[in-house]
Amino acid sequence: MLKKPLNFSAWLLDPLQETKSTLEEEYSEVDFPTLTNDHHLPVPVPDVPSSPCTEFPVDWSIKTRILFTSSQPFTWAEHLKAQEEAQGFAQHCRATEVNLPQSIQEPKLSTELRCAFQQSLIYWLHPSLPWLQLFPRIGADRKIAGKANPWSHDEELQQVLMSEWSVSFTSLYNLLKAKLCPYFYVCTYQFTVLFRAAGLAGSDGITAVISPTTRGLREAMRNEGIEFSLPFIEETRNRKQRSSETNLEAEVAKNSEVGKHTEDEEEQGVSDDEESFSWLEEMGVQDKIKKPAAISIKLCKEKHEVQMDHKPESLALVRGINAFTLLNFLINCKSLVASAGPQAGLPPTLLSPVAFRGATMQTLKARSINVKTQVHSSYKDIFSLEIMGPVMPHSLHSLTMLLTSAQKGAFSAVLYTHEPTAVFNTSLDMERILHKETLCTDLTRCGLHPKTLDQLAGISALGKSSIRFLEMKDYAYTWKS
Numbered sequence: 001m002l003k004k005p006l007n008f009s010a011w012l013l014d015p016l017q018e019t020k021s022t023l024e025e026e027y028s029e030v031d032f033p034t035l036t037n038d039h040h041l042p043v044p045v046p047d048v049p050s051s052p053c054t055e056f057p058v059d060w061s062i063k064t065r066i067l068f069t070s071s072q073p074f075t076w077a078e079h080l081k082a083q084e085e086a087q088g089f090a091q092h093c094r095a096t097e098v099n100l101p102q103s104i105q106e107p108k109l110s111t112e113l114r115c116a117f118q119q120s121l122i123y124w125l126h127p128s129l130p131w132l133q134l135f136p137r138i139g140a141d142r143k144i145a146g147k148a149n150p151w152s153h154d155e156e157l158q159q160v161l162m163s164e165w166s167v168s169f170t171s172l173y174n175l176l177k178a179k180l181c182p183y184f185y186v187c188t189y190q191f192t193v194l195f196r197a198a199g200l201a202g203s204d205g206i207t208a209v210i211s212p213t214t215r216g217l218r219e220a221m222r223n224e225g226i227e228f229s230l231p232f233i234e235e236t237r238n239r240k241q242r243s244s245e246t247n248l249e250a251e252v253a254k255n256s257e258v259g260k261h262t263e264d265e266e267e268q269g270v271s272d273d274e275e276s277f278s279w280l281e282e283m284g285v286q287d288k289i290k291k292p293a294a295i296s297i298k299l300c301k302e303k304h305e306v307q308m309d310h311k312p313e314s315l316a317l318v319r320g321i322n323a324f325t326l327l328n329f330l331i332n333c334k335s336l337v338a339s340a341g342p343q344a345g346l347p348p349t350l351l352s353p354v355a356f357r358g359a360t361m362q363t364l365k366a367r368s369i370n371v372k373t374q375v376h377s378s379y380k381d382i383f384s385l386e387i388m389g390p391v392m393p394h395s396l397h398s399l400t401m402l403l404t405s406a407q408k409g410a411f412s413a414v415l416y417t418h419e420p421t422a423v424f425n426t427s428l429d430m431e432r433i434l435h436k437e438t439l440c441t442d443l444t445r446c447g448l449h450p451k452t453l454d455q456l457a458g459i460s461a462l463g464k465s466s467i468r469f470l471e472m473k474d475y476a477y478t479w480k481s
Contacts, residue, residue: 051478052473052476052477052478053476053477053478054475054476054477055455055477056400056467056470056477056479057458057460057461057462057467057479058201058393058425058455058456058458058460059393059396059425059460059462059466059467060194060201060393060421060424060425060460061417061418061421061422061424061425061466062135062136062185062351062389062390062392062417062418062421063389063390063391063396063415063417063418064136064388064389064390064391064416064417064418065386065387065388065389065391065415065416066386066387066396066399066413066414066415066416067384067385067386067387067413067414068384068385068386068387068399068403068411068412068413069382069383069384069385069411069412069413069414070384070385070403070407070410070411070412071381071382071383071410072107072383072406072408072410072411073368073370073381073383074368074383074384074385074406075107075108075368076107076110076113076114076117076406077114077117077366077368077385078368080114080117080118081114084111084114084115084118085118087111087115087118088114088115088116088117088118088119088121088122089119089122089361091115091116091118091119092118092119092122093355095445095447095448096119097449097450098112098115098116098119098449100112100113100116100401100402100405101405102404102405102409102475103405103408103409104405104406107405107406110406113402113405113406116402117366117402118363119398120395120398120399120402121363121364121366121387121395122361122362122363122364123351123352123353123361123362123363123364123392123395124351124352124353124354124355124356124359124360124361124362125349125350125351125352125359125360125362126164126165126168126349126350126356126358126359126360127161127164127165127346127347127349127358128359128360128362131147131148132144132147132149132346134349135349135351135389135390135418136187136390136418136420137187137188137189137192137343137348137349138187138188138189138190138191138192138418138420140189140342140343141189141341141342141343142342144343144346145342146342147342149342149344149345149346151345151346152344152345154345157345158337158345161345161346161347162337162347164347164358165347165348165350165358166331167357167358168356168358168359169186169327169330169331169350170327170331171356171357171358172184172195172350173195173323173324173327175354176195176196176197176206177197177206177324179197179198179442179443179445179446180354180445180446181352181353181354181356181446181447182197182200182353182354182394182443182447182448182453182456183195183196183197183200183352183353183393183456184350184351184352184353184356185349185350185351185352185392185421186330186348186349186350187348187349187350187351188336188337188348189337189338189343189346189348190212190335191210191211191212191213191217191420192210192211192420192421193208193209193210193326193330194208194209194421194424195207195208195323196208196209197443198442199441199442199443199457200443200456200457201428201456201457201459201460202428202457202458202459203319203428205319205320206319206320206323207317207318207323207428208317208318208319208323209316209317209318209423209424209426209428210228210315210316211312211315211316211420211421211423211424212310212312212314212315212420213309213314213315213316214309214310214314215306215309217335218230218316220329220333220335221316221326221329224325224328224329225325226318226322226325226326226329227318227319227322228316228317228318228322229316229317230308230314230315230316230317231315231317231428232308232312232314232315232426233308233313312420312422312423312464313423313464315423315424315426317428336348351390353392353394353395353447353448354446354447364387364389364390364391364395365387365388366385366386366387367385367386368383368384368385368386369383369384369385369386370382370383370384371383371384385403387399389416389418390418393456394448394452396415397449397451397452397455397456398449398452400413400470400472401449401451401452403472404472404475407472409472409474410472410473410474411471411472412469412470412471413469413470413471414468414469415466415467415468415469415470417466417468421466422464422466423464425460425462425463425464425465425466426460426464427459427460427461427463428459465481466481467479467480467481468480468481
């Protein structure tokens with residue numbers, strides 16, 4: 001981790017303008033739907049923040065980059081000693097629970113803090129191909145293009161890769177079912193799947209959310225006997241139904257008032273309808289007018305569903321035993337892997353907070369940056385800590401807990417979201433929602449800190465959006481989505 005002191009006054013106006021050429025080279029080739037091509041511009045956030053709170057809502061999206069800023073230096077995150085790194089790895093593998101004091105007077109001298117920082121940066125990945133960036137996968141063709149991929153035209157090698165991937169995927173699901181893994185992501189070149197253990201997101205059973213989906217994928221899932229719901233589409237239908245019922249009630253009330261006058265109008269309306277078709281009989285073509293085919297009626301009914309294809313609103317929710325059926329479906333689904341292009345033959349990326357069979361330990365990239373900004377006639381020091389993803393929900397929460405102690409309850413963060421995963425924050429309409437205490441009882445061995453687990457057990461309040469800006473003042477959070 002390198003410390004790079006910079007000195008320019010415009011930094012405060014644009015807190016993400018640092019070492020521009022290096023980061024442009026690293027990020028500019030991957031485009032996200034709502035981000036600009038210049039990843040150093042701040043993400044636009046609403047003007048109205050949340051009310052101060054001791055905890056921020058769970059955010060199930062994956063972050064590609066986070067920039068923390070504070071008036072206190074981040075020197076404690078620099079140049080970890082070999083022993084501190086090793087201790088951090090050991091603490092992660094042993095799921096050691098670290099509880100820091102509310103405020104650390106000398107963070108740089110706190111070995112416990114530095115080891116916990118290393119512990120919070122670890123995640124697990126499969127497959128691991130060091131010369132390829134395996135996250136994000138959606139929209140990553142330009143980043144992968146030109147890199148060595150000997151499996152693209154070698155079917156035997158593709159089968160080996162998929163066989164190993166299937167073993168790793170099954171291992172992850174078994175850990176999830178046993179509540180030894182809290183959640184994991186399956187990142188394909190077309191869609192992302194988030195599997196969550198029973199007890200998370202307010203559910204008493206395993207859930208899997210898929211986004212974005214297409215009519216073809218949904219039909220294939222139905223053909224395999226996978227039962228799923230489309231929360232956004234069903235919500236729209238329910239809203240329309242409620243609106244229709246309200247209008248009907250109003251119409252009934254109106255009809256009861258006008259009485260006979262309404263009946264006369266209806267009779268006149270029927271007469272008009274009969275007259276409107278009489279010209280067809282006069283021409284002798286009434287028998288040639290065909291009723292709509294069954295397939296046309298079906299397509300008409302599915303029109304709204306098809307319009308949602310490739311959009312966040314196409315999110316599909318799978319629950320309970322159907323999640324296992326989904327596992328088998330994905331393992332055998334040929335369209336899961338690209339057949340052409342830079343990602344041809346490359347299995348989906350598996351991301352997990354805990355170790356699983358065939359996984360490789362990875363660490364998030366972190367570096368501190370010190371800058372000076374001009375305030376009136378003097379210069380003020382601003383300190384920042386940059387974390388580069390994939391930052392999963394548990395990592396975000398762990399890092400904020402560390403910063404609360406190290407930065408004395410005062411810091412802010414700009415967060416960059418992998419946009420296809422923002423929709424995972426949708427609150428699911430669960431049939432049974434239990435209390436957090438009941439939900440978390442069996443998840444204590446999943447490797448997460450109890451406070452992090454408590455947050456993930458809650459129901460998301462972010463909807464289709466994600467946290468873009470997070471700030472702590474006097475140990476209280478505000479955020480913007």
